[in-house]
Amino acid sequence: MKSNLIVLLICAFTGLSFTSERVLYLLYPSHFPAPTYNLTDNPLLQESIDLGQMLFYDPILSKDYSISCASCHSPYNAFAHTDHDLSHGINDSIGTRNAPALFNLAWQTSFMWDGAVNHLDMQSLAPLSHPSEMGENIKDVVEKLSNTMRYRTAFYNAWADSLPTGERFLKSITQFQLTLISATAKYDRVMAGNDVLSPQEAMGYALFKDHCGSCHTEPLFSSYGFSKNGLPVDTTLDDYGRYRVTKNDEDSLLFKIPSLRNLSYTFPYMHDGRYLKLNEVLNHYNILEAGMIDDSALSRPMNLSSKDKVDLISFLMTLNDTAFVLNPQNKFPQSLQMRSKN
Amino acid sequence: MLGSLCSVSAQSGAIVSTDKDSTQDIQFRFQPQINSEPLKLGRSYYISGLEDSVSIEKLKFYIAELTLYNAEMTHVHISPATFLIDMEDSASLQRSCAIPKGVSYQKLSFSLGLDSAIQCSGAKGGELDPTRGMYWSWQSGYINLKLEGTSNSCPARNHLIQYHIGGFQSPYNTRQSLVFEYDHSPSILITMDLNKLLTEKNITENFQIMSPNQKAMDFAKNLPDLFRIGP
Numbered sequence: 001m002k003s004n005l006i007v008l009l010i011c012a013f014t015g016l017s018f019t020s021e022r023v024l025y026l027l028y029p030s031h032f033p034a035p036t037y038n039l040t041d042n043p044l045l046q047e048s049i050d051l052g053q054m055l056f057y058d059p060i061l062s063k064d065y066s067i068s069c070a071s072c073h074s075p076y077n078a079f080a081h082t083d084h085d086l087s088h089g090i091n092d093s094i095g096t097r098n099a100p101a102l103f104n105l106a107w108q109t110s111f112m113w114d115g116a117v118n119h120l121d122m123q124s125l126a127p128l129s130h131p132s133e134m135g136e137n138i139k140d141v142v143e144k145l146s147n148t149m150r151y152r153t154a155f156y157n158a159w160a161d162s163l164p165t166g167e168r169f170l171k172s173i174t175q176f177q178l179t180l181i182s183a184t185a186k187y188d189r190v191m192a193g194n195d196v197l198s199p200q201e202a203m204g205y206a207l208f209k210d211h212c213g214s215c216h217t218e219p220l221f222s223s224y225g226f227s228k229n230g231l232p233v234d235t236t237l238d239d240y241g242r243y244r245v246t247k248n249d250e251d252s253l254l255f256k257i258p259s260l261r262n263l264s265y266t267f268p269y270m271h272d273g274r275y276l277k278l279n280e281v282l283n284h285y286n287i288l289e290a291g292m293i294d295d296s297a298l299s300r301p302m303n304l305s306s307k308d309k310v311d312l313i314s315f316l317m318t319l320n321d322t323a324f325v326l327n328p329q330n331k332f333p334q335s336l337q338m339r340s341k342n
Numbered sequence: 343m344l345g346s347l348c349s350v351s352a353q354s355g356a357i358v359s360t361d362k363d364s365t366q367d368i369q370f371r372f373q374p375q376i377n378s379e380p381l382k383l384g385r386s387y388y389i390s391g392l393e394d395s396v397s398i399e400k401l402k403f404y405i406a407e408l409t410l411y412n413a414e415m416t417h418v419h420i421s422p423a424t425f426l427i428d429m430e431d432s433a434s435l436q437r438s439c440a441i442p443k444g445v446s447y448q449k450l451s452f453s454l455g456l457d458s459a460i461q462c463s464g465a466k467g468g469e470l471d472p473t474r475g476m477y478w479s480w481q482s483g484y485i486n487l488k489l490e491g492t493s494n495s496c497p498a499r500n501h502l503i504q505y506h507i508g509g510f511q512s513p514y515n516t517r518q519s520l521v522f523e524y525d526h527s528p529s530i531l532i533t534m535d536l537n538k539l540l541t542e543k544n545i546t547e548n549f550q551i552m553s554p555n556q557k558a559m560d561f562a563k564n565l566p567d568l569f570r571i572g573p
Binding site for chain 2: 038041042116117118119120121122125126128129130137138139142165166167168170171174245246247
């Protein structure tokens with residue numbers, strides 16, 4: 001497998017010399033495009049990745065020390081919140097959207113279901129500050145970290161300065177998230193020439209390319225653009241998607257196109273988690289008719305037979321990346337297991 | 343005007359020199375005023391026109407791209423610094439930057455707010471650190487100007503006036519460019535006349551603007567009028 005990985009060199013890195021020998025690279029397969037995240041602004045170091053991983057799993061980020069990033073983005077579920085339609089937060093509060101799976105973030109240029117966040121570094125501010133998620137603010141989090149010896153040591157190791165700042169905090173979380181790369185599914189082995197699709201999967205792949213591939217673009221299985229998918233508005237949430245950001249009528253009901261990788265782990269589906277089963281999602285698209293929505297990609301009815309649906313799902317199952325989900329490196333870190341008050 | 347200024351500076355490049363013999367320091371002093379007095383946070387001011395008192399509790403704004411240039415635009419100096427002016431931090435009101443000596447600069451410009459290059463390139467430190475309370479969490483972007491206060495005339499809860507003016511994407515790009523005549527003085531007082539902001543309409547109708555939208559744009563367009571060089 002290693003031979004299929006190519007190394008991205010951070011050629012332009014000219015930062016502090018004491019770190020230059022320790023700079024790490026993102027590994028990804030040759031059938032992937034180059035990542036869009038600019039690593040020259042945030043060179044990867046093992047110590048910063050480790051710090052980011054500590055922060056990701058530590059409920060110190062929330063107002064009452066009860067909720068961590070991993071509360072809604074569990075490693076066992078491709079960093080989604082399996083079986084929960086809407087995100088959870090402090091004081092048993094429930095949010096308004098389904099917590100998305102986290103992987104291949106180095107290839108994404110906008111974040112949240114409505115694209116409200118324009119850079120991975122700034123994304124964690126949204127759940128951190130949301131009253132129904134962590135209910136905290138970055139100034140207070142940085143102060144809490146400053147008062148914790150374990151973090152002063154970790155910041156020193158990562159940033160050559162024991163003082164936590166907002167910038168270092170955000171960039172460390174980014175670094176951990178950048179390492180969450182899902183590229184070892186059966187599909188990826190097939191692309192590398194190390195495996196073959198079964199006849200049923202191959203028929204499903206043909207259906208996928210015909211009906212799904214223009215939005216759920218290979219090999220990341222999303223264009224990471226926005227689309228109207230014909231779902232009626234849930235009037236208990238009144239979520240009009242990207243309209244909230246742009247205030248442009250044309251953007252009403254546009255939502256981010258999610259990746260189809262790791263679908264077995266990331267149910268329920270859609271921006272509000274309204275469908276528990278993949279079959280329900282397929283049925284939704286199958287009954288969409290011309291004129292129901294003005295998105296040209298969805299204006300042609302799929303008209304899939306029951307057999308077609310089974311074939312399509314068998315292909316989608318080749319996008320499950322068990323090695324990624326089970327990767328012990330991504331899980332709750334040792335550094336947090338020995339808890340001490342200071 | 344700003345368009346041509348930017349293109350000239352892009353061609354000639356910003357002159358950033360650290361050579362003490364060839365540069366001189368100029369001082370900028372930012373002085374927000376109410377009723378022609380230097381603003382004191384938390385103090386109550388009677389505003390004629392509003393016929394009521396107003397107290398300002400918070401005033402912070404970003405100044406960027408401080409630029410000096412001569413009439414022919416053949417000499418342009420752009421300071422690379424970004425300043426967060428914060429009334430709670432008196433040191434932040436006094437700023438200096440080094441400029442090349444021996445050039446007869448005649449105009450001064452700066453932007454109130456941050457450009458999209460800063461807003462789209464991830465986490466920043468120093469005066470741009472999100473812990474400074476000038477970054478929105480629910481939607482990417484800096485608050486260019488934050489003003490909070492109270493007045494009995496304001497119908498909001500606790501009579502709180504809240505202006506968090508930001509937005510960098512069209513059609514709600516709230517950053518403003520200001521241009522002034524410059525008289526070669528090494529010490530420049532930049533006065534901000536808050537009376538022009540504390541109008542009846544702003545206090546009783548537009549008392550709460552906290553996201554990039556048309557109201558924020560209309561508010562931002564009036565901000566350059568508040569600033570002048572001199573007392």
